[in-house]
Amino acid sequence: MQNAIDLAIKGKYTNSPNPNVGCVIAEGDKILSKAYHCKSGEDHAEVIALKNLKKKVNKKMVMYINLEPCCHTGKTGPCTKTIINSGIKNIEVAMLDPNPIVKGKGVKHLRKNGIKVNVGLCRNEAIKINKDFITRHKKNRPYIVLKQAISADFRITNPQNKWISSKLSRDDSHFHRAESCAILVGSNTVRKDDPRLNVRLSKEKLLISEKIRQPVKIILDSKLSLNINKYKVFKGKAKKIIFNSLQTKLDHKRNIDYIKIKKEKFGLDLNSIMKILANDYEIKRLLVEPGKELFSNFLNKEIFDEIIYYKSSVFIGNLGMHNINITKSYLKNRSLILDSVKILSNDVKIRYILKE
Ligand code: AOF
Ligand code: ZN
Numbered sequence: 001m002q003n004a005i006d007l008a009i010k011g012k013y014t015n016s017p018n019p020n021v022g023c024v025i026a027e028g029d030k031i032l033s034k035a036y037h038c039k040s041g042e043d044h045a046e047v048i049a050l051k052n053l054k055k056k057v058n059k060k061m062v063m064y065i066n067l068e069p070c071c072h073t074g075k076t077g078p079c080t081k082t083i084i085n086s087g088i089k090n091i092e093v094a095m096l097d098p099n100p101i102v103k104g105k106g107v108k109h110l111r112k113n114g115i116k117v118n119v120g121l122c123r124n125e126a127i128k129i130n131k132d133f134i135t136r137h138k139k140n141r142p143y144i145v146l147k148q149a150i151s152a153d154f155r156i157t158n159p160q161n162k163w164i165s166s167k168l169s170r171d172d173s174h175f176h177r178a179e180s181c182a183i184l185v186g187s188n189t190v191r192k193d194d195p196r197l198n199v200r201l202s203k204e205k206l207l208i209s210e211k212i213r214q215p216v217k218i219i220l221d222s223k224l225s226l227n228i229n230k231y232k233v234f235k236g237k238a239k240k241i242i243f244n245s246l247q248t249k250l251d252h253k254r255n256i257d258y259i260k261i262k263k264e265k266f267g268l269d270l271n272s273i274m275k276i277l278a279n280d281y282e283i284k285r286l287l288v289e290p291g292k293e294l295f296s297n298f299l300n301k302e303i304f305d306e307i308i309y310y311k312s313s314v315f316i317g318n319l320g321m322h323n324i325n326i327t328k329s330y331l332k333n334r335s336l337i338l339d340s341v342k343i344l345s346n347d348v349k350i351r352y353i354l355k356e
Contacts, residue, residue, distance in 0.1 A: 180215050
């Protein structure tokens with residue numbers, strides 16, 4: 001199963017809104033075929049693994065999958081049907097599919113057709129690699145990662161130089177961009193930094209052969225104050241969404257969707273925005289690159305799952321804006337767990353996860 005999980009992760013840069021799924025067919029200790037789901041609309045992992053299997057199916061063969069096989073017809077047909085027709089008689093599934101159209105029905109259908117299905121092998125590892133897919137289906141919002149670069153003296157803006165973190169950290173952060181279906185910023189960040197919000201890594205670096213998926217660019221601009229002819233983020237073909245409090249309108253030419261959202265005391269209603277992103281845009285993973293205000297809004301509402309800091313060794317001084325001190329507890333009901341710390345040349349990458 002660990003092999004299936006490792007394979008599943010290979011699809012993470014290309015498969016959204018689908019989950020990471022890997023499949024291994026083995027006989028005893030011998031792996032006979034393996035596959036992973038690469039792209040929505042293309043074959044699911046089980047179907048590819050069966051197509052790649054060179055040997056005739058026999059009763060000793062076991063199929064290992066990190067997610068319950070689907071039993072519905074979506075963009076592709078039901079995997080359960082292909083499995084039943086193949087003659088495979090033993091299946092190990094790590095976890096049930098949280099998607100309401102599957103959710104236990106796949107396993108039931110297989111068992112009804114005489115297949116032995118065991119659920120739960122490596123369950124925790126399987127949950128870990130599909131946290132975004134699970135969050136979207138269970139909480140009706142994307143999995144939300146807040147990312148910030150901070151200086152040694154806790155500043156998040158640098159008046160002298162655009163960058164706070166090192167090149168190595170910035171390259172690392174592009175892997176997070178690549179894994180995300182969308183990137184969200186506030187209007188102040190667009191005005192100050194003029195970011196492109198795209199992925200600037202090669203396919204070789206991402207170890208993929210498919211075209212790089214550029215994330216949807218999301219801007220919160222309550223009063224529609226930004227001149228869309230001026231900033232880089234509005235250029236190019238990628239989908240852009242501007243959440244605002246004034247109008248809903250689709251600009252097909254520029255590929256910009258304007259969506260009107262209720263205003264709250266400290267900005268647009270983030271809960272409604274997240275619901276729209278999960279339901280209407282099928283965003284399973286969202287990267288937020290917030291300034292001070294937006295960061296505190298996400299903290300206050302406790303709608304996020306992870307915080308990633310790139311903490312550099314640069315001192316900026318009083319001209320730089322101070323970051324939010326998360327230890328001062330913006331969080332009312334939840335707490336953070338330190339997940340990992342990684343050294344990236346002169347910077348430290350610190351990853352916190354919000355405790356369930
Ligand atoms: C599997 N194996 O490799 C994946 C599954 O639109 P479709 O047909 O691609 O179906 C997408 C749904 O199928 C997705 O939301 C999830 O519930 C399941 N994904 N299932 O048996 C796979 N990727
Ligand atoms: Zn399937």
